[in-house]
Amino acid sequence: MKIVVLVKQTPDTAKLSKRMDGLQLSADGGPRIVNPWDEYAIEAGLVLAEKNKGSKVTALCLGKPEATEALKRAIAMGANDAVLISDSVLAQADSLVTAKVLAAAIKKIGEVDLVLAGRSSIDGNNAATAVQIAALLDMSMLSYVASIEAVEEGSITAVRAVEAGRETVSDNLPAVISVVREINEPRYPSFMKIRKATKAKIPIWGVADLGLSDGDVVPQVLWEMALPPSRNAKIDLINGTPVEAAKLLADKLMSEKVI
Amino acid sequence: MILTWIEQRDGNVDTISWEAVTAGRQIADELGGELVALVLGAGVDGLANEAIQRGADKAVLVNDASLAQFRLKPYAATVQHVIESHDVKAVVMGASSSGLELSAYVAAKLGVGLAADCTDVAVEGGKVVISRPALIGNLVVKVNFGEATPNMLTVRRRIFPVMEADESRRGDVVSMNAVLGAGDISTEIKGLEAAENTITLANARIIASGGRGLGGPEGFPMMQALADTLGGALGASRAAVDAGWIPYEYQVGQTGKTVQPDLYIACAISGAIQHLAGMKTSKVIVAINKDPDAPIFKYAHYGIVGDIFDYVPALTAEFKKAQK
Structure with missing residues (x-):
């Protein structure tokens, strides 16, 4: 099987603090990690490849040149190779431009059976890229996959975690799958593999390498980022014995009409 | 017109759709034009009128066995067809699992802009502008759409109020056929293990x-x-x-x-x-x-x-x- 795993480099939200707010964290040069949801996709790809001899797992990322680090993490976990798409014309890429470019790269990689992605990214959180790639490439789409049951004879069966419960679905290959955390426990790369990954040569493709022109990658969505309004942090501390405090709190919550 | 999708399972509407109707009503009132509810399913005729009572002007009803359960491709093909045969300025859905998928898929097919999980919608200078949280709630992003329409958006759960059904509200209900035939659909739902807790x-x-x-x-x-x-x-x-x-x-x-x-x-x-x-x-x-x-x-x-x-x-x- 030929498997492509989509990897995004995102701000490291564990570094948020009083001294580093959302804007500072997002600014160029801020601390970065592999989007946490994508690690589950990488692991799912590696597990499938282990089960199907002769498989290949390629990690694919759109990002700035420093996103190479995220791809090295995927290689350290066990991906066979990786491709970075990076081009200054993509600096303002929206979800559709991202999907277009990644879809073109998947076509260029060629004969891909399965594209794996995390359910969303912790920065943009549109949960759109994987779905839009499926739309552009006319692949089957299985979102929120909690377990891959079978991949055989041109079809895939998986369990999806949705509001109503756990839905078992089968569809044709090639397919795009987005995964949720329940699917696995991502492995920690060994020291040896991390060392090997640091030496990996990762090709960088630009828009022209994908047969796209600048006109193909004009975003349809433009955005401005700001910090959320800080909450009027005036806490009402309730003192007293458990019985007294419970009575006071119940009264307050009733007057706020939330109970 | 503004289009809004009424999400249902076995005829039960997900409340988030009524919240989306409220957001759609606000856009339609500020931008001008009708709010049209799109009801897809099998045996869901009654929901078209309920959507009108809760704020839509009209409804498009597609009753077809192939739409009995939510499956992305047949739903998306029908939504895309409805959009392509009308002048739709914006599409509003709930940011549920299915709403996120459906909106993104159709936006890609049409080549239009998408904003997911919106917490505020407004019209400024005749254009839809939305706000949404990003970076796990540590940023607020204001989104402006490009020239291509419709603007595709989903609204975060429990942000917009649900309008009470007003039984005096009346509007046209237009029936349509599903776009894909049963033979064109490869997705097979093999079963559902229902969630244990009714209050999720x-x-x-x-x-x-x-x-x-x-x-x-x-x-x-x-x-x-x-x-x-x-x-x-x-x-x-x-x-x-x-x-x-x-x-x-x-x-x-x-x-x-x-x-x-x-x-x-x-x-x-x-x-x-x-x-x-x-x-x-x-x-x-x-x-x-x-x-x-x-x-x-x-x-x-x-x-x-x-x-x-x-x-x-x-x-x-x-x-x-x-x-x-």
Whole structure:
């Protein structure tokens, strides 16, 4: 099987603090990690490849040149190779431009059976890229996959975690799958593999390498980022014995009409 | 016109769709034009009129066995067809699992802009402008759409109010056929294991959550009793889930669920940024914690410094009285 795993480099939200707010964290040069949801996709790809001899797992990322680090993490976990798409014309890429470019790269990689992605990214959180790639490439789409049951004879069966419960679905290959955390426990790369990954040569493709022109990658969505309004942090501390405090709190919550 | 999708399962509408109708109504009123509800399913005729009573001007009804259950491709093909045969300025859906998928898929087919999980919609200078949270609630992003229409957007759960059904509201209901035939659909739904809890974290009005300070799984029945008394749902912090005290499906926060209840009661939860990301926009937050310096107190509206094993049972007893 030929498997492509989509990897995004995102701000490291564990570094948020009083001294580093959302804007500072997002600014160029801020601390970065592999989007946490994508690690589950990488692991799912590696597990499938282990089960199907002769498989290949390629990690694919759109990002700035420093996103190479995220791809090295995927290689350290066990991906066979990786491709970075990076081009200054993509600096303002929206979800559709991202999907277009990644879809073109998947076509260029060629004969891909399965594209794996995390359910969303912790920065943009549109949960759109994987779905839009499926739309552009006319692949089957299985979102929120909690377990891959079978991949055989041109079809895939998986369990999806949705509001109503756990839905078992089968569809044709090639397919795009987005995964949720329940699917696995991502492995920690060994020291040896991390060392090997640091030496990996990762090709960088630009828009022209994908047969796209600048006109193909004009975003349809433009955005401005700001910090959320800080909450009027005036806490009402309730003192007293458990019985007294419970009575006071119940009264307050009733007057706020939330109970 | 503005189009809004009414999401249903077995004829039961997901409340988030009525919230989307409210957001769509606001856009239609400010931008001008009709709000049209799109009802897809099998045997769902009645929902078209309900959508009109809750704020739509008209409805398009597609009743077809192939649409009995939500499957992305047949739903998307029909939504795309409806959009292509009308002058649609904006499409509003709920940011449910299915709404996120359907909106993104159709936006890609049409080559139009998408904004997911919006918490505010407005019209400025004749154009739709939305706000949405990003970076797990640490940024607010204002989105302007490009020239291509329709603007595709989904609204976050429990942000927009549901309008009461007004039985005097009337409007045309147009029936249409599904676009894909049964033979064109490769997706096969083999079964559904229904979720155990009818009150899920996503739609709960009240949530009582427990964290590391519970000290073990034996603290959760006490938390469940508190949640049950209030007709709410049980939640947990990542620390409690990682410790194996409660399953992952209860986790609130960055790698769990994002919730927005009217009341969030955080018990023995310190308030790590990752947990706050999932709940800090709750309308009223109550924190109970032994540690007076716990970060959760900076976000709570009401706080009790004390042992949850003393205070939670007292609260449950008091709320029981209050409910009567």
